Amino acid sequence: MLLFAEYDEALLQSHVEEFQAAAGVAGTFSVNCIHKARDPGRDQMVFALMHETGRTLVLKKDFQAGKSWIEREYRLFEKLQPHFESSGKNRIVTPVYLAADKSFHITEFAEGRTATDILLTPSSPAQVNQVFRRAGAWLHHLHSFSPEEPEKIWMQWVFDELERAAADHAVISQEHYARYTSQLLDQSRSLQGSPCPRVFSHGDFHSDNLILGSGIARGLDLAYAKHKPAIYDVADFLASDITTQAERAEIGPGGVRRASTEFFFKTYRRSFSASILNFHLRARLLLKLAHIRVSEVEENPRARKRFAILLARLEEAFSQPLDG
Known part of the structure; x- marks a missing residue:
């Protein structure tokens, strides 16, 4: 819950009343903001609606007028329901209501963590491994929604994004940033144009967008979903491994724990060359490094710890062969 989030309470109440009138739901809902997006070009907030009976719903709202993604995401939830209902343990959030003006939608609340x-507070290494196993299974099911298409993969976007990040933020470690960017550029030359299947993809598949309940893995947030090379979703989730404590000997050439990769691919059944996978993992970690502000590291102990972990992971990754 975001205790001090500012929003128009009267507007939110009118949205709740619109839903209740349309759905025939009586009674009272309490409204609490649980998320505010930091994405550029959006003014997005997410609210938990708790009914007096105990039922909880989720309202997602874009406060910028004229945006089409709210309706698009809702329609994707609808379209994907039958596909995920065919999977015993994988689900997508259940759509409930789309606003008349398409500025918000409501879904069922996803129970679980x-x-x-x-990953931040695991009970054991085995629990960490199961997170990656379950994530692999969920993503494999999503990527099977429509037939894959042949695609060639190009890496220039990585370096364009690194350049933009370096221009927007004072890079905290110029020495490491320059050295690793140069090495990554050299490594990309032999990989340009490599085959990689194009699939229906999540587009933002990080560990905040997967809810793990009792026997059920449920995906959230399809705002960026589209057809794209499958490796991008895979690398996005595997990069979540940096929140997990690990010894240097456990880290593979992509900068993530070997065990995380191993358990992910127990259930995600598309394969990639080691070089393609490790290149994209290194790129993800380097992009995370490039987006850390100097002020954050100076003022925030958690940011300092995250920065130190990223540097250690990158150092270990780049000390190994890319195809290792």
């Missing part, structure tokens, strides 16, 4: 929460 985020994968992020489990």
